[in-house]
Amino acid sequence: MRLERVGDQFGVKVASVQPVHGGDLSEVARVELENGRIMAVKRGPVVDVEARMLKAMALAGAPVPEVLHQVDDLLCLEWLEDIGPSEEGWRKLGEGLRGLHGTGGADYGWPEDYAFGPLPLRNSPRDDWCEFWAEARLRPFLPDLPADLASRVERLADTLTERLPAQPEAALLHGDLWTGNALFGRAKAWMIDPACYHGHAEVDLAMLELFGNPPAAFWQSYGETDPQREDRRPVYQLFPALVHLRLFGDGYRGMVTRMLDAAGV
Structure with a gap:
């Protein structure tokens, strides 16, 4: 699935797609929908496993991004703004x-x-x-x-x-x-x-x-x-x-x- 079609999963068109630095092992992008919603979207062969790992961590009370959607090689996550360590x-x-x-x-x-x-x-x-x-x-x-x-x-x-x-x-x-x-x-x-x-x-x-x-x-x-x-x-x-x-x-x-x-x- 092309990242421009991610919005189909949420019933909203994609407004912008920006590649995110650091995706050495999978494709990662910042995707903004026309309704203003922003997500981190990953594509790769094992993102389904990653989604299950994130859910297990969340059940343990760990601070992780919310899994919004996962199908095939596509994973949509809550977008988190990183302002640097303090x-x-x-x-x-x-x-x-x-x-x-x-x-x-x-x-x-x-x-x-x-x-x-x-x-x-x-x-x-x-x-x-x-x-x-x-x-x-x-x-x-x-x-x-x-x-x-x-x-x-x-x-x-x-x-x-x-x-x-x-x-x-x-x-x-x-x-x-x-x-x-x-x-x-x-x-x-x-x-x-x-x-x-x-x-x-x-x-x-x-x-x-x-x-x-x-x-x-x-x-x-x-x-x-x-x-x-x-x-x-x-x-x-x-x-x-x-x-x-x-x-x-x-x-x-x-x-x-x-x-x-x-x-x-």
């Missing part, structure tokens, strides 16, 4: 993420697989966290890695039982919570573009720290974390580093190497 915005993000992590699951994973563009993301549920992280988040990259990196990633995967808890609380995760997937309004914050599954809450925290460190207001509102979290951080940050290497090329090889060095493999 101390209060970071505090709200911490509260929202803590609430999301307070929603548990029976096992680790998600009922559906997902994808980052051409990169499949396997989510088959497992009852052992170390097994899930090794088999669903590290080993799938091995066939496409240079031999030196592959051997180090495999060595890390083989030793996860020494590094990670076997059965942490199976928190509901955003799954891709870097700062670009947080929007800030006036005294508000929202999480967008999820890649949900149930797992160790520290995964989201590690991802949020990958490209910078949230300010004190975030940590104060999120609440207490395990002091040993810092030792596990590079193990969790390795996954998004591998994703970036696979999707965007050798410019991220240094990031992968740094995470492996920090993990001591």
Whole structure:
């Protein structure tokens, strides 16, 4: 469906369509209807899964955009104005993420697989966290890695039982919570573009720290974390580093190497 025909779903003609920067893995646009309604409209092969993830997060009380309509490869979302982070915005993000992590699951994973563009993301549920992280988040990259990196990633995967808890609380995760997937309004914050599954809450925290460190207001509102979290951080940050290497090329090889060095493999 052409984006100009989105209005057909709402009985109103489209007044304007503006591409939104940042749609690396799917087509994203700001669509305004003639009645003044504004939506974020996405097109991609897995937007139906994204819609179900957003609805699950909303049921958990997390601050996310409302799903207005989804059919085939089209997803229409509430438009959120991002005015940039503030101390209060970071505090709200911490509260929202803590609430999301307070929603548990029976096992680790998600009922559906997902994808980052051409990169499949396997989510088959497992009852052992170390097994899930090794088999669903590290080993799938091995066939496409240079031999030196592959051997180090495999060595890390083989030793996860020494590094990670076997059965942490199976928190509901955003799954891709870097700062670009947080929007800030006036005294508000929202999480967008999820890649949900149930797992160790520290995964989201590690991802949020990958490209910078949230300010004190975030940590104060999120609440207490395990002091040993810092030792596990590079193990969790390795996954998004591998994703970036696979999707965007050798410019991220240094990031992968740094995470492996920090993990001591």
